[in-house]
Amino acid sequence: MESLLHSVQGYIYPDELQLQWSILIVLYPFITGLVAGAFILASLERVFNVEAVKPTYRLALLTALAFMIVAPLPLQLHLGHPERSFEMYLTPHTTSAMAMFGFVYLWYLMVVLVLEIWLDFRKDIVLMARASTGLKRMLYRAMALGSDNISERSLRIDDKVGKFITIVGIPSAILLHGYVGFIFGSVKANPWWSSALMPVVFIFSAMVSGIALVLLLYQFVSWYRRAAVDMPCLDTIARYLLYAFIIDFSLEMLDLVHRIYEADESFKTLDFMVHTKLYFSQIILQIIVGTLLPIGLLALVQLVKLTEQARRAIYGAAGLLTLVGIFAMRWNVVIGGQLFSKSLLGYTTYKMGLWTREGLLPAIILLILPFVILYMLVKLLPPWDKARGAEVPRAQG
Amino acid sequence: MREWLRDREHMVRMGILFAGALAVFLVARAVMVPKDFGTYGHFRTGALADNMAHPLVFAGRQACGDCHDDIVASRKGSKHEQIGCEACHGALEAHASADDPSALKPKLPDVKTICLVCHRENVAKPAGFPQVDPKDHGDGGPCTSCHNPHHPEIS
Structure with a gap:
């Protein structure tokens, strides 16, 4: 007790000494945000027919799936009790935002992502089943559900259904991440979280992080495959990133201005926290390094004519900084909301473990895992156009 | 069909x-x-x-008072009267429920640091709350050289 008290300043209630939500709960909104963002970018091509981002469409879908598979793991690890933590999928309930997880997750993973990817890749799966032998053939046959039909009519049906699912998928992606923001925004006892803007800020920051991730992955994958980067595609994605980022930043500033103007009884406490304990992660990392700098870099490309190489370098740097900034934003929301006392007269400190169940190492592993899954998914379902054979007919209208 | x-x-x-x-x-x-x-x-x-079924770790102030009624009496009328014993002395269920409590005596808190947990100067605290900057207050010795932690007011 005494040793714990040394990490405390001022008045604090006993149950506020240690943070209940650790870095793993920071990862959860970060990862789901990447899923929702990558999916929304993919949907642009499909629903709004943005031809320029086509080269990243399938990569974005697979990225969303890889991260979606990992999304519940931080929660499971945080809950501990492997013998019963999976009950969160089995006992969804509409009266609690947290207990809605089962509905939101299963709907998004199964109905939207898996179905859309299956429909989009079905032709490739059938062709790969035809071209391979042995175990691999069995695997692809199973993935095609035993069907060998890739007639033009069947593919057109796939495309129509796929388009419908994407249209359903966009509100689903918004729901998924809006829901994560809602969990925080609806905690009325916590003035750092309680804001109706929270779900909206989460959605836009999700789009920002997802677009930045695909921007980085597309460049990395092209370099790895020694394939040429489609610059109009990269320029378009970077432009979308800039637009989404400006909206996201404006919303966050709106929230800030609203708080400053309202200046309710919690304001001094939160203001003090931002200038002390959260100064580095909020002011430096989130706002300066992770928001203003990438927005400046992306805006520079719009204002000045730069060479292809310079633009690629700028996109790489802006993408990385964006991910750092969005991670810092999740950190500041989750950790920041637990650093001050409900008495508004005291603060505690977050001490992150290193090798513990909720420490830094599991967090790093959970951040690497989606890339390993993505690597396997890409091996299984190559998203490159060359691997696709003849062009798939697209439904009109 | x-x-x-x-x-x-x-x-x-x-x-x-x-x-x-x-x-x-x-x-x-x-x-x-x-x-x-x-x-x-x-x-x-x-x-x-x-x-x-979780084992208890805190005994509660009533358990402390059962044996240490002199301390309870000394806290009467003090600003510290309402503070739980275990807030400073730590969890004491093992001590209170032991057959021989004197064999499991809790370690005394380090007064140089524990007092400052509440009384270090901080702008977030109400102005009337006793708070000090340890550099300016006292002569660098332990707070207990002037204050009795169970009744800290100096009359």
């Missing part, structure tokens, strides 16, 4: 797969959700008993 189905067959198979997955979900739910789940609300009733 057969003609209609020919190019939709894979969709039907996917539909059957989803129906199967839904059935598996419902069966898993029926089997795995604890029987006492939801009796009093959206939680497992047995969780209450599980929590009650």
Whole structure:
């Protein structure tokens, strides 16, 4: 007790000494945000027919799936009790935002992502089943559900259904991440979280992080495959990133201005926290390094004519900084909301473990895992156009 | 019908797969959700008993007062009267419930640091709350050289 008290300043209630939500709960909104963002970018091509981002469409879908598979793991690890933590999928309930997880997750993973990817890749799966032998053939046959039909009519049906699912998928992606923001925004006892803007800020920051991730992955994958980067595609994605980022930043500033103007009884406490304990992660990392700098870099490309190489370098740097900034934003929301006392007269400190169940190492592993899954998914379902054979007919209208 | 189905067959198979997955979900739910789940609300009733079975670590101030009535008396009228003993002395259930409590004596808190947990100067604290900057207050010695922690007011 005494040793714990040394990490405390001022008045604090006993149950506020240690943070209940650790870095793993920071990862959860970060990862789901990447899923929702990558999916929304993919949907642009499909629903709004943005031809320029086509080269990243399938990569974005697979990225969303890889991260979606990992999304519940931080929660499971945080809950501990492997013998019963999976009950969160089995006992969804509409009266609690947290207990809605089962509905939101299963709907998004199964109905939207898996179905859309299956429909989009079905032709490739059938062709790969035809071209391979042995175990691999069995695997692809199973993935095609035993069907060998890739007639033009069947593919057109796939495309129509796929388009419908994407249209359903966009509100689903918004729901998924809006829901994560809602969990925080609806905690009325916590003035750092309680804001109706929270779900909206989460959605836009999700789009920002997802677009930045695909921007980085597309460049990395092209370099790895020694394939040429489609610059109009990269320029378009970077432009979308800039637009989404400006909206996201404006919303966050709106929230800030609203708080400053309202200046309710919690304001001094939160203001003090931002200038002390959260100064580095909020002011430096989130706002300066992770928001203003990438927005400046992306805006520079719009204002000045730069060479292809310079633009690629700028996109790489802006993408990385964006991910750092969005991670810092999740950190500041989750950790920041637990650093001050409900008495508004005291603060505690977050001490992150290193090798513990909720420490830094599991967090790093959970951040690497989606890339390993993505690597396997890409091996299984190559998203490159060359691997696709003849062009798939697209439904009109 | 057969003609209609020919190019939709894979969709039907996917539909059957989803129906199967839904059935598996419902069966898993029926089997795995604890029987006492939801009796009093959206939680497992047995969780209450599980929590009650956790060993106690705090004894509560009444247990302290049973033996240390002199200290309780010395705190009377002091601003520290309402502070729980274990807030400074730590969790003491093991000490209080031991057959020989004197064999399990708690370590005295380090007064140089524990007082400052509450009394270090901080702008967030109300102006009337006693708070000090240790550099300016006292002569660098322990707070207990002037203040009695159980009755800290200097008359």
